[in-house]
Amino acid sequence: MSELKRIGVLTSGGDSPGMNACIRAVVKAGIGKGIQVFGIEDGYKGMIEDRIRELTYTDVNNIIHLGGTILGTARSEEFKLKEWREKAVANLRKLQIEALILIGGDGTFAGGMTLTNEFDIPIIGIPGTIDNDIHGTEFTIGYDTCLNTVVEAVDKIRDTASSHHRVFFIEVMGRASGYIALNTAIASGAESVLIPETVTDIPLLADQIRNQNKGIRSSIIIVAEGDEEGGAKEIMKKVKPYLETYDLKCSILGHIQRGGSPSAFDRILATRMGVKAVELLFEGKKSMMIGQIGRDLVFHNILEGTTDHVSKDDSGIGLLKLLLTKG
Incomplete structure (x- = not known):
């Protein structure tokens, strides 16, 4: 997809510190590759309501340290119905938006996969949730x-x-x-x-x-x-x-x-993931989720982030039991 010209980015589900850093990275990386980046306000709800605007360098200036998300986030019951998804996609096509970067959790990714399956819209998922409960990554944006x-x-x-x-x-x-x-x-x-x-x-x-x-x-x-x-x-x-x-x-x-200003760890994680998401779309990749294992970014089919469950941390549970005061 080297001819990619316009992409959209949204945040959905619960907000998490570092989402703004990720939005900033997506916009700057996109513009750097000659791509116009459009911000979709309040997730899928804003997509249905046609609240979509182009983001520039000025829009993402001085937001890396801010908690929350400048795009807003909301859950949308309407998006579960195909007639409303059709309206959302019509709004994307009106602006000639060709692909989406989704920042959120498993519900966000599931919504994106529905758009891919029904309308062939390429998506890349970035895990943004304080719960750290997305399969395929050791860390999610906001957890730290x-x-x-x-x-x-x-x-x-x-x-x-x-x-x-x-x-x-x-x-x-x-x-x-x-x-x-x-x-x-x-x-x-x-x-x-x-x-x-x-x-x-x-x-x-x-x-x-x-x-x-x-x-x-x-x-x-x-x-x-x-x-x-x-x-x-x-x-x-x-x-x-x-x-x-x-x-x-x-x-x-x-x-x-x-709430609160994101930690240095979350700012770096969000920035790396945001840039990589743009690069993957530019390379023609789709239906992928970005994760981090150790110090390395990894990529999985996004279905892993929506259907597989994170296993419990037996080592952490054992460590806590070992440290329990008994005397």
Whole structure:
């Protein structure tokens, strides 16, 4: 596809720090190859509503350090219906947009594959999600920033927990994946972690807290929102009958995890992936997802990012158990 002249870029699903750095890289790399780059506002919703505009150097100047996404993001129920997808594609063709770069998660990629299958539109997927739950890459854009934000918050909660000898149950994001929770627990020295990939045993958890805390130490329990026993509030209520004399508290970190200036790691990752996405389209590649394994960028069929599931981190779980205070 060396004659490629116009491409579109969108962000979809949950926002993640580093998306702007990726948009910037796509625009600059595209212009550098003589390609016009069009930004699609609010993902597939904006594609349907014809909210598409050309992006220039000026549009992406001084955005590499900004969290969120300048294009906006939204989920679209209408896009699930073919009649609305036809309208979206008509808007693309009106502007002679020939290919798309999609920044988001598995839902974003699935939507793009539908466009490819139905209308033969070439797509390249870039994994942008704080959950780090996309198969085929060790890192997704936004995960590193999110993890650092959460660890900083847990460190501050630890200060007050230590002062008052309290047990804190801290809820973090992760409905289907426990990567944020697990690695937060390791990095913050938490006493336990509850994640969707493992079965939670409430009596055993209470015993662990009792043996570690002894009523004089602080305890931090990290809870992924998708744990089968519930979020932090529910877990705390279930543990309370076993620890009636303990001072139990709950903190839900919420959407603070999505915001903030992206880390250096996420800026570099997003920039490398954005440039490579343009290069792949320019080379005539399509239906691919970019990932990073070790220090190297890798490329997979995008279906792997939509159908395959990330396996649980047994080594991380084992490491946390090894470090559990037992005396």
